Amino acid sequence: MTGHLDPLHEALTRLDEVWSGAREAGDLSRTQLMAVTEALGLLHRRSGAMLAEVAACVAHESRTELGADSLAKEQGFRNAAQLIATTTGATTGDASRLVKVGEATAPRTNLVGDRVPAKYPAAQQALASGTLSAQAFAVILALLERVRCKIGAAQTAEAERLLVDKAAGLSHDDVRRLVTRAEAWLDPDGVAPREQEQRDRQSLSIYERDGRIHLDGDFDAAHGAPIVAAVNGYVSALFAARKDRLAPDSPDADHRSVAALRAEALSTICAHALGCENEAPALAGATVVVRVDLKDLTDGTGYATIDGSDLPLSIAATRQLAASGGVIPCVLGTDREVLDYGRRLRFFTTAQRLALAERDGGCAMCGLPPSMTRAHHIRWWKRDTGPTDLENGILLCESCHHRIHDNDWEIRIEGKGRHSRVWFIPPPHVDPARSPRLGGRARFDLAA
Structure with missing residues (x-):
């Protein structure tokens, strides 16, 4: 186990070095704060990798065929996930994902007992070095397992390498964005079937409680894009008006949150749609921009994307959406537009x-x-x-x-x-x- 602890000891040593001389975080300079934050990040990633490895071992010792001799049952827990969640203070869902990460990156043995590489060796190396967190790889792992049978072992290995490389240095939210885009790239034929599933799940609940009206919506990409564009366009127009009219420190300045401004936007847009005689609310030129390669559009293959969203759109949905008002279909791969103007124009077109x-x-x-x-x-x-x-x-x-x-x-x-x-x-x-x-x-x- 000593070799496994070396990376953890290295991270602890680095943290001790950058914290040296300070009794508490308030004593650190800005340079030291950044150094401590980076050292803690490395320690968090490496300890998470070790926890995933241990979680896989706990799961192995708690497998159902052991019956009463299962480690989890011996310790008074229903299963390995419950044992790990209780011990670490995590959710059972997080514990289950840790087990899967540990199993996917652990060395294996073949049928004759020989040691073989991990199922996902690039991830194993990234976890061990501390360049990737176990939580981030859990998101990547879920994607790789979904598409593995469809794209084959070779492309899965290439996707693993690319995703692990891209994920280094990204936040967990950005890794999710990366994976959402990667799934459409890896499996463009699966976009349309998933689209129908998402369309069937969309809903909008409206109810009154505590003297207020509550809305809870869930939309697929095609139906949600116009809503997002209109609401964000209204908010952008309000921000522009704020900047032009009042200084931020003015007592009359508008300090409402973005969430409050979005609520006003939806109400204003709906009031206008009901037939009010006022001019349309300012939406800062809001449009839905759908981007698609010319080859994909003509062949009916591949997928499109919507500006401001990570969700892919099938070619069929793209054609349908492009027929609607307020939508700009941006077809890529043509040379009909002059996009460079030198010094002739000051503002971008x-x-x-x-x-x-x-x-x-x-x-x-x-x-x-x-x-x-x-x-x-x-x-x-x-x-x-x-x-x-x-x-x-x-x-x-x-x-x-x-x-x-x-x-x-x-x-x-x-x-x-x-x-x-x-x-x-x-x-x-x-x-x-x-x-x-x-x-x-x-x-x-x-x-x-």
Whole structure:
């Protein structure tokens, strides 16, 4: 077991080194806080990997064929998941996922007793090194197990390698986004059947309680996209009005939360739909943008995506949605639009914004949907004579735009066209090595 503990001891030693001299977190400088946070993250990932390994062993010693001799029953528990959940303070669902991660990454023996590699060796190495958490791999594992029989062993192994590599350094929420997009890429033929299942599950409950009206909705991608676009467009328009009218510290400034503004948006849009004579509410140019490759559209194969959503859309649903009002079908693979304007135009055109959204997927830094971003010049149009071209453009929300300029981050575009990549280079006081951080859609797309 000593060899298994070495990575954990290394992580503990690193934490001890960066915490050295401080009695509590309040005594740490900002540099030390970041170092401690990173050391704790490494410790968390490595201890989680060890816990998954142990959980698999507990499950093996608690298998049903052992009957009363099962470890879990011996300790007074119904099964291994309950034992692990009680011991670690987790849910039984989390405990079951830990067992599956441990079993999928443990060395195995064949029928003659020889040791063979783990079922998912790339994940095993990433867990052992601390570059991937057990929780993140549990999400990836669920996808690989769903598509394994359909795509075959070779493509599963390649998908495992790509997903494990992409997931390193991502938050758990971003790993889920990665997996959602990867499933459509791995199994495009499965998009349409899943779509029907999701359509059958959609619902909207409306009820009154405690003097208030409650709404609880569940929509598939095609029906949910117009709702999201309209509501977020209204909120974006309100934010723009806030910025133009009042300073944030003004006593009359609107400090309502985004959730409160969304509630107002839905009410206002519905009131207008009922036939009020007022002008349509400002929606900040909100539209539903559906993106699809020309080959997929003509062949009827593959899938499409909706700006601001990670959910894939079948070609049949794409054609149906594109026939609706307020929907822009963005067909990729044609050269009919001029997307670079040099110094002739100061502001990016609608066509350029669509192209930037294809590359950036929304805010290239934080991932907010395209409807909540603006197209900005990397080299400023006026001060630095930057051209209004795609290679000098980027989609950013207001918060990230200010954060980049206020803290001296740099932006670089690698390559050209829809498969180019956006890199954010932190300033020396954030990262002395100034290691580039990948942004935009390329963080989540396996085909990028």
